[in-house]
Amino acid sequence: MSHQPPHPLPGAAAPEPPSADADAAEAAPESPPVLGPATEGLSIAFVPGIMPSKWFGRWQERFGARIPLRSLPLPEDQDPLAVLERREAHAVLLRPERAPASRDRERWNAVPLYRERPVVVLPADHVLTLLEEVPVAELAGERLLQDPAELPAWARLRAEHLLAAGETERELPAMRHTGDAVELVATGLGLLVVPMSLARLHHRKDLVHRPVPDLPETEVHLVWPRLPEPQASGEQATAEEAVIQEFVGITRGRRAGSSRGEAAQERPAPAGQTTRVSGDRTAAGSRRTRSPSSAPRRGRKTPRRGRRSPR
Numbered sequence: 001m002s003h004q005p006p007h008p009l010p011g012a013a014a015p016e017p018p019s020a021d022a023d024a025a026e027a028a029p030e031s032p033p034v035l036g037p038a039t040e041g042l043s044i045a046f047v048p049g050i051m052p053s054k055w056f057g058r059w060q061e062r063f064g065a066r067i068p069l070r071s072l073p074l075p076e077d078q079d080p081l082a083v084l085e086r087r088e089a090h091a092v093l094l095r096p097e098r099a100p101a102s103r104d105r106e107r108w109n110a111v112p113l114y115r116e117r118p119v120v121v122l123p124a125d126h127v128l129t130l131l132e133e134v135p136v137a138e139l140a141g142e143r144l145l146q147d148p149a150e151l152p153a154w155a156r157l158r159a160e161h162l163l164a165a166g167e168t169e170r171e172l173p174a175m176r177h178t179g180d181a182v183e184l185v186a187t188g189l190g191l192l193v194v195p196m197s198l199a200r201l202h203h204r205k206d207l208v209h210r211p212v213p214d215l216p217e218t219e220v221h222l223v224w225p226r227l228p229e230p231q232a233s234g235e236q237a238t239a240e241e242a243v244i245q246e247f248v249g250i251t252r253g254r255r256a257g258s259s260r261g262e263a264a265q266e267r268p269a270p271a272g273q274t275t276r277v278s279g280d281r282t283a284a285g286s287r288r289t290r291s292p293s294s295a296p297r298r299g300r301k302t303p304r305r306g307r308r309s310p311r
Helices: 020-027 053-063 080-085 152-165 178-186 196-201 234-251
Strands: 042-046 069-073 091-094 108-116 118-123 192-195 207-211 218-225
Touching: 042 080, 042 234, 053 069, 053 234, 080 091, 080 218, 108 234, 118 178, 118 196, 178 192, 178 207, 192 196, 196 207, 218 234
Parallel strands: 042 069, 042 091
Antiparallel strands: 091 218, 108 218, 118 192, 118 207
């Protein structure tokens, strides 16, 4: 059945067709907000699987009133360093194994934060689910849906297995990201080794994951540009670096009272009280002295009770 457009009412103007400019405006993606100095608002990007909400919450508690924080989750197929190069974020949380250029210390500052255990994702009815941990040697006979260069230890064992069996490796199917690979694992086309956080992110009821203890762990780094913006003054660059260092302190568990950057808010001690510091010193730096009466006496022993000495 064909649908005819409604006829306009008598005396009413015919509706105007949408213009090309209107269509282009609707189809155009939203441009990212202009990134200002970190001293006015800190923007942190992060790759999938990393969950920095605890750090973001602590930042808002300590500095959110003066320096709000904007989080920028990234899709897996996006280069995290490109976000910094386009000035869309001040820093990014990433895995250097997936962004090897972040190891260039002439361009990027980086702080290692923690390591993630590698796990193998496999169907729930797979025979390897009987193991609590799956050594890499057990994966030699399995097809992994990833570039062999990512797992050199498995690639060597896999090549030996195929040579002994007189077989050749099949070509990998087209995959855009980890989500596509997980879908193929569910269909039985192969297995997948990823950091545990990614396995949890793509969790399915028909899939399970097991740790692979003899594969190297994956690092998570906080990365930001080493050189300041050309238009930034020396004072501004120092202030922005201090803000990022405050966030570094939060990721490393630094307490609010022990902040060392310029962005920290100083909290003076109440009147009439001194601040206790390490070494049993006062805030003024003088060491406390003991009175003579409180000093322990040496060379004098207290006789034991309940037992007489022989005469």
